[in-house]
Every structure is written in structure tokens, then in C-alpha cells.
Amino acid sequence: MNIKRLLKVRPVTLKNIFLLTIGPVLMTILFALVFSKIFVEQIPMGVLDLDNSSTSRNIIKQFEESPRFKVVYYAQSDDELNEAIKTKKVNVGFIVPHNFDKDAKTMKAPKTMLLIDESNIVIGNNALSYGSEILNTLNAKIQLNVLEANDVVPYAAQQSISSLSFTERILYDPQLCYMRYLMYALIGILLQQVYIGVIAPMLIEEKLNMVKMKLRSKTGLRRLLKIFIKIIVFGILAALGTTASIYVTGKYFDVPLRGNLIDYFIILAVFILDLTAVSFIFSFIFDAIDQCVRFSMFLSVPTFLTAGYVWPEYMMPPHFFDAVKKLWPLVYFINPLKTINLKGSDFSIILPYIKGGIYYAMFWLPIGVGLYLFKIVGFKLVTRKLLNSEESTN
Structure with a gap:
């Protein structure tokens, strides 16, 4: 009998x-492979050169030689370029207007146009950043050439276009790797889904x-102990799986791992405790396993988007x-x-999150367990009434 039950x-x-x-x-490996490229490169681009001068051709050449862009379309009119963007033939368009070279030499500040499909x-954001970088560099070179052509001493020309300079340092x-930004959240969502998907149905x-049994009987107490x-056991397995996922991203996909094992253990333990509370709440609400699983899967996107991870809380x-x-x-x-x-923040920075997670578990776990036991008692009372009504009818 025990063997049959074990096999079942x-x-x-x-x-599980x-x-x-x-x-x-x-x-985790699947997501990491999808986001494995660090930079967004070879963005399809279309150009429209209405000036056809040496200056305009030099500007377009800079885009052609840039690894960020891939010029795949040369339009003959504005409508053609707009249509190419609309039909997804290109993601970026660049227009050099008529008389661009002439106006640049007479210092009339001609304007090129960069069309971005957002x-x-x-x-779109990467194309805007890359395009602005190229055009700002070219703008300085063109201004320098124009000033020198108008008999301005090279040193004075250089000083006039560099009166304000800045250095950027991205910390x-x-x-700006999307994988390194998103992977931590994806690991958390995976843990959330698989843990609730196992615990709540159980x-x-x-x-x-x-x-079917008395809660205070030996059988009932054994069942509670089994739960x-x-x-x-499932919490330990979930922690091991998540730890392995974190290790894989750092070892094979160069995702930064600057925390220590104690930090990982604490936030994992607190989160699993919180998810256990959620699972008890779900097991009180739902009596059908498939409905519970579908609802928990539905919550993945809204809980991610409202967690203050991709959209700041002050917004x-x-x-x-x-x-x-x-x-x-x-x-x-x-x-x-x-x-x-x-x-690479120290423990004091993440301490408010840990306290918040502990407070969450202290509030919701007793409520979840209480509602779970209340539902069992309620089912027992309903079942008993149904049996009594059937006996009285017979």
C-alpha cells in the first residue's frame, strides 16, 4: 500500500x-541568451541627401562607417523615407537639406533632421543617443573648418567652439546593458512564479x-506536520534553484555579482517567507488548482511593473x-x-527592504495560515451539514 502511494x-x-x-x-539561461548582446548595433537606417555636397556626403559616410548603424536605404524624397520608416524597412532616417554646405559656410546654422522610430x-532611444553623438562631433568639426576658412587662427577657432566642455561618467x-539591468528582476519573477506555482496547489x-479528517487527531496533526x-523542503529547493540562477548569470553572462552569500541568503529567505504567506492566501481564495495557477501567472507583469524597478516610485x-x-x-x-x-552597496542600504519583507511576513503569514485553517473548518461544517441533511432525507 505504501509503495503504491509513493509511486502515485x-x-x-x-x-515540483x-x-x-x-x-x-x-x-534564466534563455533570458540571458536573448539579452546577451551588450550593445544595440547595426540599426537599419535610411538617408536622404538633398544637398549632395562633399560635406553632406562626409556626414553620411560617418553613419555608414559607424557599427551602431547600417545604412540600408537611400531615399529620393521625404515621402519615400517616411514610408520606409512606416513599413519597418528602417528604424532611423537622416535628412540633409538643400543648400546645407552653402549655408554652413556662410554660418547660417543649417539643420539636418534625424527621424527616430520610437x-x-x-x-529608438539607442538610435537617438548614437545619432546625437555622431552629429555633435561632426558639428564641432564643421564649425572649426568654417572658422578656419574665414581666416580665424586655428587656436582661436578651437577656443571659440569649446568654451563649454563636459565629461560624462556613467556609474x-x-x-548600458539591458541584460544587466533586467536580469535581477527576471530571476525574482521566476522564483515568484515557480514557488507559488508549487506551494499554492499543494x-x-x-x-x-x-x-475528511479531524484536525486535532493524530492523523490531522501528522498532515499539518507534513505540510x-x-x-x-520546497523553500530550500527554491533557494538553491535561485542561487544557481544568480551564479549562472555571473559566471557565464558577465552579470555583476557584488553581494556576499549572507546578503543573498537573507533576502532570499525573507522573500520565500513572504511568498509562503501569499500562497496561503491564494489557497484560501481558490479551491481549483488551475484557477490559482492562472491567477498567479497573471500577476507576473503587473507586480513587476509596479515594484519600482523599471518605473520609479516617485513617478x-x-x-x-x-x-x-x-x-x-x-x-x-x-x-x-x-x-x-x-x-555593490553594503548591508545597511538593503536593510530597509529586509525589514519591509519581514514586516510583510509578520502581517500576512498569520492571516494566511488562519484563513487557510478557517477554510478547512468551514468545509468540514458544510460537509457535515450536507451529510446530516442526506441522512434526514433518507
Whole structure:
């Protein structure tokens, strides 16, 4: 009998072990491969040279030789270039107007036009940055040549166009790599999905089983102990899977890992405790496993977008972020994970997140467990009434 029961449970157990340990690692590798290129390069570009002068051709040559752009289309009119952008043939358009060279030499400040397709902000923002960098450099060179052509001493010409200079220093992620920015959040979302996807269905299944037994009996207490042990084991497996995912991103995809094991352990333990509380709440709300799983999957995007990770909290409506922190714990994991790894911050910086996660668990875990037991007792009362009504009818 015990062997049959073991064989019956084993496939589900193996599936859960795979989801908690191997699943996050595989999905992390998949996401890392998608975002593996550090720079956005070879952006398709179209040009329209209405001046056809040596100056305009030199400007276009700079775009042609840049690894950031790939000039694939030479338009003959504004309409052709706009149509090429509209049909996704190119993502960037560049127009040199009539008489550009003549106006530049007479210092009339002619204007070129850079058309950016912002329907994809990743490509659009990079194209704007790259294009502005090229044009600013060329602008200084053209001004210098014009001044020298007008008999201005080279040193004076150089001084006149460099009266204001600046040096930029991009901190923490100077390469502006999307993978290094997003990967910490993706790891947190994967942990959230697989852990709730394992714990909540298990709790729902055990809830339905416990309706048939007395909670204070030896069988009932053993069942409660079994649930407790499962949560601990699955929590450890989830922590191992997430730790492996973090290690893989640092070892094979050069994602910065500047935290120490103690920091990782603390924020992982607190987050898993918070997710356990969420799982108890879900097991109270839902009686069907498939509905619970679908709902938890649905929450991935909104919880990510409202966690203050991609959209800053001060840009949200007043008190909105405070409500988010009270209702969902993702903010207490992905934000400190990014902070300690990208910035190399010490423990004092992530301590407010840890405290927030602990307060979240202290509030929601007792409520979740209480509601879970209340639901079991409620089911038992309803079942007893139904049995009594059937007996009285018979």
C-alpha cells in the first residue's frame, strides 16, 4: 500500500523538484541568451541627401562607417523615407537639406533632421543617443573648418567652439546593458512564479484532503506536520534553484555579482517567507488548482511593473507604491538584489527592504495560515451539514 502511494506521489514530487531547481536555471539561461548582446548595433537606417555636397556626403559616410548603424536605404524624397520608416524597412532616417554646405559656410546654422522610430523604445532611444553623438562631433568639426576658412587662427577657432566642455561618467553600468539591468528582476519573477506555482496547489490539495479528517487527531496533526515539512523542503529547493540562477548569470553572462552569500541568503529567505504567506492566501481564495495557477501567472507583469524597478516610485500616483508594498512582496527582493549587485552597496542600504519583507511576513503569514485553517473548518461544517441533511432525507 505504501509503495503504491509513493509511486502515485512521485511524478508530482519530481515535477515540483524540477520546477524549483532546474526550471529557474533553464529560464534564466534563455533570458540571458536573448539579452546577451551588450550593445544595440547595426540599426537599419535610411538617408536622404538633398544637398549632395562633399560635406553632406562626409556626414553620411560617418553613419555608414559607424557599427551602431547600417545604412540600408537611400531615399529620393521625404515621402519615400517616411514610408520606409512606416513599413519597418528602417528604424532611423537622416535628412540633409538643400543648400546645407552653402549655408554652413556662410554660418547660417543649417539643420539636418534625424527621424527616430520610437515604436520600439530600446532601438529608438539607442538610435537617438548614437545619432546625437555622431552629429555633435561632426558639428564641432564643421564649425572649426568654417572658422578656419574665414581666416580665424586655428587656436582661436578651437577656443571659440569649446568654451563649454563636459565629461560624462556613467556609474555602475557604463555599457548600458539591458541584460544587466533586467536580469535581477527576471530571476525574482521566476522564483515568484515557480514557488507559488508549487506551494499554492499543494496547499489546495492538502486542504481538500484535510476536510475528511479531524484536525486535532493524530492523523490531522501528522498532515499539518507534513505540510510544514513540505514548505521547508520546497523553500530550500527554491533557494538553491535561485542561487544557481544568480551564479549562472555571473559566471557565464558577465552579470555583476557584488553581494556576499549572507546578503543573498537573507533576502532570499525573507522573500520565500513572504511568498509562503501569499500562497496561503491564494489557497484560501481558490479551491481549483488551475484557477490559482492562472491567477498567479497573471500577476507576473503587473507586480513587476509596479515594484519600482523599471518605473520609479516617485513617478507613481501618491501613496500608490505604499499600497503595492503592503500587498505584494516582489519589491523586497528584486530591488535589493539589483542594488547590491550593480552598485555593490553594503548591508545597511538593503536593510530597509529586509525589514519591509519581514514586516510583510509578520502581517500576512498569520492571516494566511488562519484563513487557510478557517477554510478547512468551514468545509468540514458544510460537509457535515450536507451529510446530516442526506441522512434526514433518507
